[in-house]
Amino acid sequence: MEITLESPLDMHLHLRDGDMLKLVAPLSADFAGAVIMPNLVPPVTEPGAMVAYSERIREAMGADCEFDRYMTLFFTALTEQQLVLAQETPGFFGLKLYPAGITTNSEGGVSNLAEAESTLKLMEEMGIPLLVHGESHGFVMDREAEFLSVYRNLARKFPKLRLCMEHITTAAALELLDEFENLCATVTLQHLIITLDDVAGGALKPHLFCKPIAKRPGDRDALLQAAINGHPRLMFGSDSAPHPRCKKEACGCAAGVFTAPLALPKLAEIFAQHGALDKLQGFVSGNACRIHGLKPHAKRVTLHDVPMSVPSLYADYGQQVVPMYAGEEISWSVKA
């Protein structure tokens, strides 16, 4: 069995910077492109820094690799002039909003959403998408559910704003997605597969610890069903989030699962298991292109049911990153 995907896209990707960028960027090369998260230290808040970061990514991908870099700015309250400048900057995709302190390098995020509304109104008028890390500061298992009222208010108040719920993890978020046509959502690989049981039900598994944390079996099942049933506003966004091995396998483990190099094979395996390979193109590219009007460069990637062995570690440039399924086998792989 095999499937050829046209221009697969990763709609939520962390590439970091410096040596880590050099290590991980080429590991996303099976994708035609990706939406690049701006939560560097300091965060990417203005077009100049964004262009420079995009250029560093291009260099890290390697000269031979064409890779569409859909760049985001870390949300701050921008004026119309600033938004126009951003929109005119090549590679600009949208703004990523983080509640202050909610995840890795988000300390400078939004504390008071009311102060963001004039910017949101402008984004709505200008057709700039808003990508949101939607979690409250409440109890870890409730954070996404508690944030849904914020999404609902934004979806009502800005009915033309393209509002993307990033890395959704709950059945409740899917229900909200169905309520509002102006909402779309990304979902990661791991949230189609794991629950809190996989993170903390047996031994503690730091490499499966991410934010939002994996939820209940019913949540995972609902997300998987939506993906394999071809939900038209659900897009693949890996949220692949590399951290140095020493920061994962330690007291105070950082949040993030590194899936970029195995995401497409594992997705093909899952969709094939559920007889849903025909829905994979939409999930990894078609929905995103339609929703956001993207026109990625032509790139064909063929996956087949020949196993791949996931390395126990990716290491280079003095960096070490442990992927999901480290040392395990996935029953599909990219056809060379």
Place this chain on the structure above:
Amino acid sequence: MEITLESPLDMHLHLRDGDMLKLVAPLSADFAGAVIMPNLVPPVTEPGAMVAYSERIREAMGADCEFDRYMTLFFTALTEQQLVLAQETPGFFGLKLYPAGITTNSEGGVSNLAEAESTLKLMEEMGIPLLVHGESHGFVMDREAEFLSVYRNLARKFPKLRLCMEHITTAAALELLDEFENLCATVTLQHLIITLDDVAGGALKPHLFCKPIAKRPGDRDALLQAAINGHPRLMFGSDSAPHPRCKKEACGCAAGVFTAPLALPKLAEIFAQHGALDKLQGFVSGNACRIHGLKPHAKRVTLHDVPMSVPSLYADYGQQVVPMYAGEEISWSVKA
């Protein structure tokens, strides 16, 4: 401020064996005694092994330290003859039942409770307490709640059996405790203090990872209220569970929080903060003595509101264990 406790008891303690036993046993010496868990490798299932283990504990505590060792046997279906032999063995306290595979070294636990009923009937008649690790094999946040129906059935079927719900973590377990006079329960230090947020809400904290896992804020609050309000059938059991540092700060972290050396000072701090120092004696000794008819040797321990610094590590005999509050300060301490 100070309080003098008479013969404080730890009603649920893991002392391990070998070098780890040598390291941790003396760190429980502020207690007059403890109920010792039997989940060694292999588990302590018969009186001979129990007596030998008790002797190793005595040696590890040191010659000068009087410490009442309330020994348990790992539950297996025992005959009347075997139970009589156990009951006649000095130091025998009761049987500890683990559902198979539910926690550290519990692989040989009970798979089918129906097969245990004849033993339970005998225990009821003979006045032998049954201590239970009450978790189902379900979703990690639901395991205790799902097990409550098992407790309920046992409490109904064996109305004279002294049935102890070990290390309860939920408000629902407290409600069940109030339903049946023949139920009692232990609660740990950490479950009076932390929730899943402390384990996995920020960075992942392996040293706060235990089984049952810490639950929701409402559960923690209910347990704390029951303790400081002097619930007559709630007893302190630290479930202090040392693991080598290398097994905690690693991928696949083992479950257990090590609290033995700081449990009494921290309890005094908490009870003092809530104006409930008068309830501490009952919680750490009185309830257990009344429920189980224990007569520990006379030992007075005075705690006062003078800070103690918790070591970042306890190390000896080639073993390293990281305690709760490692490197932090507790505002109460044991008065020398």
